[in-house]
Amino acid sequence: MTTIGLGMPAARRAAPDTAGRPEVAGLLDRHGRVARDLRISLTSACSLRCTYCMPAEGLPVVPRDELLTAEEIARLVQIGVRDLGVHDIRFTGGEPLLRPDLAEIVERSARVAAGASLALTTNGIGLEKRIEALLAAGLTRLNISLDTVDRDHFARLTRRDRLPAVMRGIDAARRAGIAPLKINAVLMRDTLEGAADLVAWAIEHGVELRFIEQMPLDADEAWVRDNMVEAAELVAALAPRFALSHPHRDDPHAPAETWLVDGGPHSIGIIASVTRSFCAACDRTRLTAEGTVRSCLFGDDETDLRGLLRGGADDAAIADRWRAAMWNKQAGHGMSLEGFRRPARTMGAIGG
Template sequence: MQNTPKNGLIDPYARRIEYVRVSVTDRCDLRCNYCMPKGFDGFHEPDEWLSFDEIERVVGAFTRLGVERIRLTGGEPLVRHKLPDLAARLSALPGLRDLSLSTNAVRLDKYAVALKAAGVGRVNVSLDSLDPERFAQITGGGKLHKVLRGLDAARAAGLAPVKINMVAMGGVNDDEIEAMVAFCAERDFTLRLIETMPMGDTGRNASGQYLNLQTVRQRLSERFELIPDIAPGGGPARYYRVAGSQTRIGFITPISQHFCETCNRVRLAADGTLYMCLGQDHSYALRPLLRGGASDAELESAIRTAIDLKPERHEFREKPEKVIRFMSMTGG
């Protein structure tokens, strides 16, 4: 089927695609054990990354086709030089109403003010533990105090809401979930709990740590009254508000309760490959078009063709070995 700008980007299953996650680098300054293989150094070279001009062209094509939300991600996006400059260029594009950032916050204290000034409205911060030693183990040596400093800077700069992304892992950090709820409540942060996904060898190796978030939600409901709620953003979390407060807890459950029927997003990797699904290999290479002189009309046509490749659902349960790339290659 063919989509038209008038109707927006509609995939073969009648889902409107209005959200693109743009990876600006596949590199990261942490080594979370569920995301990147230990000792991995096979990153793309910078000349394989899309330039800021190329990213702006692609995002401009998407916004002309009806996309309203862009999230800058990685790897760790803040290792990309002059990222606030790119954010300012994207936030100025007509039709874009929500520009956000996913980050590990290690460098966020240096960039929070500039990002806010550039048009970034909100941030999602990966934080899997509040214990410095455990945090270092999960992240391959990361320093928790740097993340906490980045969170303070984000709040001071007016980036809101701040969402904490916690990958819930059995036998690793599942004993900290209540403490993370309290941490977020004290700071008016939103907590999002995420199930581990079997992406690449890293994700499959962590499969023994998989924690069904339906049981976690039941556990939390015994301590808190959880009221179904919504939160700003276009992502897949199912949100609940803790009664008597503004604290929200989101559950991202790609395995126990997949959300494929409402999927509204695609991912642009740092090398210009457009991925239609985290759990499938359907993709479309845009970089050859960008560097081959394609017109804006040709670029928009290619995006429409790519959207028609979007599968109905992932197959994490049925075929966990299917996706061999790991998370930092695709973008969060």
């Protein structure tokens, strides 16, 4: 573990404790939740240096031989879908477009995913050159991160002047017919003033905008609870231009609460990860780029599957280890509890 929170927790080598776990096939935890949404990080590398995620110098490079290969990722996707009840798969990073074999990863996964959705979260840089190949490989859904449409604010927030490149990626996704095209925006004090402009842009371009409360997963450890922008503050800040109403969730497991804009038909989503925690309904399981199961963003326990993959274990043994890892998932992130500790890994290292 490094001194600035970028370190990798030691993965479990022995099987986690499964005392009391019923003999069920799915990814059940001790709190009665069942994980069906699989997030797979493909790399910790990124083409941006967002202040809420990355240090200015970037994260330590994971050696190529420590990353899961396209074949290994597809095998874990197959086990997840066929044996463990996974039905939604999302590839994340870092920035997944930095994997030169991304289309192969999607294609191999689609081949064994048996109808599960395959999604990608990206910053959009370079997407215009790869969107057609990704769709042909089997990609079904797409989220693009965009926190502001102000070029100066974007450059300060990401430490890179790349807003035009992101916009080219968004335009390419729209032309390719991806719908809904979701745009993720992290709520920041620096960009709150421009939030209404981002809403107006989203409505004009027909994309589905979702604001996300910032969590303490930044590499610089600058997050302070008293300084974060809460969902309620966003609603108030938008009020002079947009009236938000009728908050609802169509899916109880969905992190985003949907709000109608000026009575509809347009809407935005707000993911209040901190102030309106949805941990009790969490249905996610995560794989890091190095092939460890991480049951919770804020839990440092990681269970190694890469060693099983490369050590000749059969699918049943891998599935059992995965089930055991999820059985021990913590109840929630615990940010409001005394003694709360940040996780050792940051968002860029864990995978969004």
